[in-house]
Amino acid sequence: xxxxxxxxxxxxxxxxxxxxxxxxxxxxxxxxxxxxxxxxxxxxxxxxxxxxxxxxxxxxxxxxxxxxxxxxxxxxxxxxxxxxxxxxxxxxxxxxxxxxxxxxxxxxxxxxxxxxxxxxxxxxxxxxxxxxxxxxxxxxxxxxxxxxxxxxxxxxxxxxxxxxxxxxxxxxxxxxxxxxxxxxxxxxxxxxxxxxxxxxxxxxxxxxxxxxxxxxxxxxxxxxxxxxxxxxxxxxxxxxxxxxxxxxxxxxxxxxxxxxxxxxx
Amino acid sequence: xxxxxxxxxxxxxxxxxxxxxxxxxxxxxxxxxxxxxxxxxxxxxxxxxxxxxxxxxxxxxxxxxxxxxxxxxxxxxxxxxxxxxxxxxxxxxxxxxxxxxxxxxxxxxxxxxxxxxxxxxxxxxxxxxxxxxxxxxxxxxxxxxxxxxxxxxxxxxxxxxxxxxxxxxxxxxxxxxxxxxxxxxxxxxxxxxxxxxxxxxxxxxxxxxxxxxxxxxxxxxxxxxxxxxxxxxxxxxxxxxxxxxxxxxxxxxxxxxxxxxxxxxxxxxxxxxxxxxxxxxxxxxxxxxxxxxxxx
Numbered sequence: 001x002x003x004x005x006x007x008x009x010x011x012x013x014x015x016x017x018x019x020x021x022x023x024x025x026x027x028x029x030x031x032x033x034x035x036x037x038x039x040x041x042x043x044x045x046x047x048x049x050x051x052x053x054x055x056x057x058x059x060x061x062x063x064x065x066x067x068x069x070x071x072x073x074x075x076x077x078x079x080x081x082x083x084x085x086x087x088x089x090x091x092x093x094x095x096x097x098x099x100x101x102x103x104x105x106x107x108x109x110x111x112x113x114x115x116x117x118x119x120x121x122x123x124x125x126x127x128x129x130x131x132x133x134x135x136x137x138x139x140x141x142x143x144x145x146x147x148x149x150x151x152x153x154x155x156x157x158x159x160x161x162x163x164x165x166x167x168x169x170x171x172x173x174x175x176x177x178x179x180x181x182x183x184x185x186x187x188x189x190x191x192x193x194x195x196x197x198x199x200x201x202x203x204x205x206x207x208x209x210x211x212x213x214x215x216x217x218x219x220x221x222x223x224x225x226x227x228x229x230x231x232x233x234x235x236x237x238x239x240x241x242x243x244x245x246x247x248x249x250x251x252x253x254x255x256x257x258x259x260x261x262x263x264x265x
Numbered sequence: 266x267x268x269x270x271x272x273x274x275x276x277x278x279x280x281x282x283x284x285x286x287x288x289x290x291x292x293x294x295x296x297x298x299x300x301x302x303x304x305x306x307x308x309x310x311x312x313x314x315x316x317x318x319x320x321x322x323x324x325x326x327x328x329x330x331x332x333x334x335x336x337x338x339x340x341x342x343x344x345x346x347x348x349x350x351x352x353x354x355x356x357x358x359x360x361x362x363x364x365x366x367x368x369x370x371x372x373x374x375x376x377x378x379x380x381x382x383x384x385x386x387x388x389x390x391x392x393x394x395x396x397x398x399x400x401x402x403x404x405x406x407x408x409x410x411x412x413x414x415x416x417x418x419x420x421x422x423x424x425x426x427x428x429x430x431x432x433x434x435x436x437x438x439x440x441x442x443x444x445x446x447x448x449x450x451x452x453x454x455x456x457x458x459x460x461x462x463x464x465x466x467x468x469x470x471x472x473x474x475x476x477x478x479x480x481x482x483x484x485x486x487x488x489x490x491x492x493x494x495x496x497x498x499x500x501x502x503x504x505x506x507x508x509x510x511x512x513x514x515x516x517x518x519x520x521x522x523x524x525x526x527x528x529x530x531x532x533x534x535x536x537x538x539x540x541x542x543x544x545x546x547x548x549x550x551x552x553x554x555x556x557x558x559x560x561x
Contacts, residue, residue, distance in 0.1 A: 017485065031374045034368070034371050036431050037431045037435055038432060042427065042435065053422065079318065082318050083318070083322040086315055086318075122543045122544060124501040125501075126508045127519065127535075130519060133524070135331075136329070137331050139328060139330075140326050141326060142329075198311055201315070210413075210415040213418065214415055217509050221327070231421055243414055246413065246414065247413040250412075251413050254413075260307060263303055264308055
């Protein structure tokens with residue numbers, strides 16, 4: 001009896017694997033045809049692309065001269081992503097508190113919070129940037145708004161999940177002692193989730209630097225604009241320098257936020 | 266969390282056992298109930314620092330020439346036209362737009378599948394429980410380098426060489442996808458019960474047998490869920506790539522309507538099309554995540 005059961009299980013697993021892989025192949029072939037993707041040509045181009053990349057994108061003495069400009073634009077982008085994240089944090093925290101399952105005020109606020117979060121999150125950042133460009137024109141503030149909007153969506157969802165996960169028992173305990181709503185939030189829930197919130201904020205800042213580059217290309221600000229400029233002028237050595245500085249700052253941020261996370265938890 | 270709890274328990278037992286205890290009081294003779302330790306100080310310092318940076322940036326930021334109040338009013342009028350009066354103006358037919366949407370979905374699908382296969386092979390050499398630690402660290406370093414470069418820059422770099430179009434978009438987007446998936450795949454593989462691998466090895470199974478008989482069956486569902494989550498990200502990326510690098514798909518139409526024709530009603534149609542796809546993907550992704558990735 002047991003033996004047949006096991007054999008069945010293995011056969012089912014194998015069938016599942018086979019069906020999945022087969023459907024992947026079918027989907028891949030159909031879409032390749034539709035999009036016009038040539039696997040062979042694309043793969044063949046990769047090695048020579050890398051050779052080309054390492055000969056043309058290597059920063060030269062010339063590009064080192066423009067390092068101060070690159071660094072100042074990079075700083076602008078980093079500051080922008082920090083500011084957008086912090087602004088979004090304020091609004092997300094309020095929305096998450098009145099909208100989460102454990103600390104929500106009522107059914108109405110819970111629904112509204114969820115709808116708000118998913119609306120802001122689901123519209124891609126490019127769309128926000130392009131729509132905002134039409135009314136706020138090309139400047140830093142436009143990029144700031146676009147990043148704040150999507151970050152608001154992401155953080156609200158994350159904060160709600162964190163509050164529900166971590167603060168359920170403390171809310172119950174404090175309600176039992178007769179604490180007021182504000183006491184529960186400020187003395188119980190917030191201190192409890194603070195470390196996690198910082199963790200999410202650090203993650204978003206790191207993520208937003210990459211998004212800010214993309215938005216910068218559209219809004220004509222920050223490091224994204226500088227890359228676009230060098231790229232269109234065929235100054236690839238400078239563009240390489242821009243990429244190098246972005247990589248260094250992103251990896252530095254990742255390492256330091258990992259370190260901070262270890263200190264907090 | 267666990268550590269903090271045990272610290273607390275330890276403190277309580279110590280207090281109970283070592284009586285009489287010296288109770289710490291502050292200047293007003295009240296009992297001190299907060300102990301400032303690193304894990305409490307660091308978040309506050311960081312939070313204050315980030316908040317001050319933000320306030321400084323808000324004051325020094327470039328707001329351009331626009332009057333903010335007028336621009337905000339304009340923005341809300343635009344939103345109203347986009348969301349309440351979406352309609353096509355004959356520039357693009359609905360079939361063209363559907364085809365462009367299909368193109369965007371296609372770019373995302375191909376990138377995800379190619380990236381997924383490559384990342385799985387990479388993850389086998391990255392996961393600490395089945396790979397050599399030197400090799401694992403080397404791959405990790407390369408991957409974090411690739412991840413640090415924004416997707417759009419990869420696409421722009423490859424479109425210099427391959428030419429603007431589907432090929433460049435897919436190769437460019439694949440880089441970030443591979444780096445991301447290698448990380449999460451290897452983490453999933455590392456979560457496998459070590460006993461399973463050990464048992465197979467003890468029976469004399471070869472490395473490939475371990476991969477196909479132990480690893481793939483144990484974490485197949487987790488891998489598929491991650492693949493789907495990446496597909497969701499890649500769909501948004503494909504729109505961005507179309508808009509900022511002109512690599513085709515719905516992003517290109519979006520860039521045309523918004524920066525050349527300023528047609529809000531048409532943007533509305535495009536936004537609703539994108540929202541429909543993203544909403545479906547999100548619902549599925551949340552379910553998969555709850556079911557297979559988060560271990561409650």
